[in-house]
Ligand code: NAP
């Protein structure tokens with residue numbers, strides 16, 4: 001049985017990746033942080049009681065800010081593949097917590113790579129690099145585009161990116177950087193702009209919110225659907241040679257376009273609700289990201305199938321259900337028609353069961 005370690009398993013991507021790997025028959029070991037509140041909502045539906053026979057999902061406490069537990073886990077689990085997704089992943093927060101962001105998102109990668117190197121284990125390593133590293137470089141951006149990071153987050157990711165290359169070249173580690181452009185879903189954290197918008201649409205319709213305060217509406221992003229992106233991560237580690245890949249849709253849309261589409265899908269006029277609040281502006285902004293993912297298409301045979309409009313519809317439908325309203329329906333139909341069987345489980349009866357039953361996985365974690 002192939003054995004994988006996933007850092008950031010409780011995050012958006014980690015939860016989809018864990019589903020994918022379990023569906024492929026892997027044994028999956030996830031790193032989770034100790035928190036005084038439950039942080040395992042996104043993986044409740046795949047949680048397996050460690051006492052039941054045939055269990056293949058295991059959770060381990062640890063933190064990227066500390067190397068000792070990482071070494072212990074790598075040495076004892078002896079994984080075939082390591083997917084390093086854990087990070088302080090919020091760009092705006094990185095301006096407020098630059099040192100912490102560097103510690104977790106940059107040095108956290110060093111700690112993990114060192115744990116692998118010192119253990120002497122032959123494992124394959126995936127680093128979650130980011131389109132933010134391109135910063136002010138003009139679009140379209142591909143693997144040859146020079147990086148021009150514009151935030152502490154992007155600088156931390158760039159450090160981790162180069163370190164991953166350095167371990168590949170210096171130590172012969174099978175290590176890949178996936179330079180992923182923005183990817184969203186109904187599991188996206190609520191403070192990222194797409195989810196903030198789709199939740200606001202639902203809460204406005206439910207009569208629980210009057211205004212949506214946003215920052216820069218002109219920034220353009222290449223937005224895709226997250227479950228499709230974790231497939232690209234897996235594909236990278238199945239190749240004969242370790243390489244870096246850009247992953248995105250090749251299309252770009254402004255924040256304003258996302259707002260317009262989300263509100264009009266729900267038959268609302270966005271101008272009545274959206275206001276600009278400077279607190280959501282960043283000291284420096286990445287204006288325009290659009291991927292050239294030709295290499296991933298050619299070598300990995302990876303292509304996205306969910307369009308920008310479908311992404312918006314999926315997320316709005318989800319958030320409508322989350323507040324107890326009927327979904328409009330187009331998003332749900334897209335999910336049924338297009339989303340792979342491996343994550344179908346999460347969509348049964350409008351799952352993901354966020355918030356309930358409270359924290360089983362956290363409670364049963366090995367301590
Ligand atoms: P996310 O939802 O914010 O998840 C981040 C994960 O990292 C969570 O599981 C979080 O744990 C964990 N984490 C944070 N600090 C940690 C620490 N000190 N020790 C251990 N774990 C820690 O991010 P995502 O959207 O899934 O993204 C996954 C990775 O891809 C991240 O590295 C992100 O920077 C990168 N990336 C994301 C995108 C995107 O558009 N989503 C694009 C390019 C790259 P808690 O649940 O306890 O907070």
Ligand code: F7E
Nearest residue numbers: 089091130131132181182191192193194214215216219280
């Ligand atoms: O911002 C603008 C904001 O925070 C998108 C992370 O996953 O993708 C993500 O980083 C855009 C920016 O994502 C608000 O200024 C306007 O231009 O949703 P976001 P991000 O910064 O692109 C990359 C690829 C990653 O790697 C990161 O981990 O939207 N914007 N108004 C706003 N953004 C937020 N969050 N909130 C607002 O109110």
